[in-house]
Amino acid sequence: MHYMTKRFNTELFIARRLSHDPESKKAVSRPITKISIIAVALSLVVMIVSVAIVTGFKNEITDKVLGFGGHIQVQNYDSNTSYETRPISTQLDFVSKLPSIPGIAHVQKYAYKPGIIKTKDNIQGIVLKGVATDFDWSFFKKNMHAGEVLSLSDTGTSNQMIISKSISLLLNLKLHDKIDIFFVQNPPLVRRFKIVGIYDTKFDEFDKTFVFCDIKQIQRLNKWTPDQISGFELTTTDFKKVEGTTYDVEDVAGLTVLPDGSGIKVSNIKQKFTQIFDWLNLQDINVAVILALMLFVAAFNMISGLLIFILERTHMIGVLKALGASNFLIQKIFLYHSAYVTIIGLFWGNVIGIGLCLLQKYFHLVKLDETNYYLSSVPINLQLDHVLLINIGTFLTVFVMLLIPSLLIARITPEKTIRYA
DSSP: OOOOOOOOOHHHHHHHHHHHOGGGGGSTHHHHHHHHHHHHHHHHHHHHHHHHHHHHHHHHHHHHHHHHHOSEEEEETTOOTTSOOOOEETTSGGGGGGGGSTTEEEEEEEEEEEEEEEOSSOEEEEEEEEEOTTOOOHHHHHTEEEEOOOOOOSSSOOOEEEEEHHHHHHHTOOTTOEEEEEEOSSSOEEEEEEEEEEEOOSOHHHHTTEEEEEHHHHHHHTTOOTTEESEEEEEESOGGGHHHHHHHHHHHHTTOBOTTSOBEEEEEHHHHTHHHHHHHHHHHHHHHHHHHHHHHHHHHHHHHHHHHHHHHTHHHHHHHHHTTOOHHHHHHHHHHHHHHHHHHHHHHHHHHHHHHHHHHHHHOOSBOOHHHHSSSBOOOOOOHHHHHHHHHHHHHHHHHHHHHHHGGGGGOOHHHHHHTO
16 A cells, blocks of 8 residues: 655745744734734835836827827938928839838828918917828727718818817817918918817827828918828838838938939938937836836835844744754745745735726826816836736745845854853
């Protein structure tokens, strides 16, 4: 008859008894252990909330910038930053190859034209952005304040226009109003449009600049042929790889020479709005500092708690050594106990941290000044992989740091501890 034996985990058994010993409630280490749990929990809460807020903020601002300009722009190399662009043709050889470039999800035409909106009491300089039937309206549909997006066709020319809430308040304009836009050129021109939609992205830098109309209106204003446009906006499948995709587009379109001798310029939105994306990247430094500080606080409190816990049980350590227990075995007892305390702290930190994030995400409890932050409330981007990495990183960091005080056990001798017990 065969008997199966299972190794008895002595270290884990003793660690459990120490953690649940009724007598330990009277010990000095008891409140220190509670403080350690609270420190780990609070540190985890701060880390989860900080990462969720910063990544949420970066995603929201990035989406707003991309909504106005796409990921990659292909235009005439001689076009300048005044929005008075030189045209390129939709019949160029590279145009048909753009959708098939790896990483390109969508291609759309656009045209710019600066102008001035004039009402009875006010005037406002704007940039008219002409779009065609291939324009992706998903971003603006999510940010419509009133009305609807443009209804365009490939045959007729529409006089519809959508403006921002900022412009509508500034010029006292309403839905279905008809407005005149003046264009400073020789000779000066004026066009009348009808407001069919009002959007509100809360990104004032763009909201006060762009209004949208049929691209054919701009072609007529600039005396362009139907195949002439300011350029193409390309959307990628993965914005994190936009630099690499930009090089791929350059390989296809960058060597094209236009009839007037100019070339094609390929740039991405990060290059066009460097200051915005540099500002967003600075937020990563803030998160790194917060994570480092919180990990230090959690580890320091756990080390302090373990040191006190070890010093309170020097007699027990001496007895175990006298019975033949090795230093490593005793170290494992205290590391098991510390791991148990850390896991309790992580549990409550996750409950509170994720709970706060969900409350903010769905109820928008904390508001923001839209003028300064471009958002009406604190954004939350709660992702499972972020939470898991924070938990794993915290546990491993604290556990590795706990190896330092556990080395104190090797300096405790059974002769002295038992003699003076």
